[in-house]
Amino acid sequence: AYFYPGTDLRLTFDRDLRALPGDMAHLFDPSLGGIPVLENGGVIMEIKYGKYLPAFLRKLTRVNAPQLSLSKYALCRERII
Numbered sequence: 001a002y003f004y005p006g007t008d009l010r011l012t013f014d015r016d017l018r019a020l021p022g023d024m025a026h027l028f029d030p031s032l033g034g035i036p037v038l039e040n041g042g043v044i045m046e047i048k049y050g051k052y053l054p055a056f057l058r059k060l061t062r063v064n065a066p067q068l069s070l071s072k073y074a075l076c077r078e079r080i081i
Helices: 055-060 072-080
Strands: 010-015 043-048
Touching: none
Parallel strands: none
Antiparallel strands: 010 043
């Protein structure tokens, strides 16, 4: 995660997100691999902030990329059901 000094802004990038079917006992078993959730090398940029979004980041997010509210947990569940 990246933190912007003097604010409560936190920025993360998730790639190679994978869903893991089965029970929680094997959650951290590296041999399972999981099911890829994002297609074509997709990346999720997650922005968390409290009072305000800094102007520079507001400008950066005005690109031609989908801006969505989503749950990574829900995305993974959709892949394994």
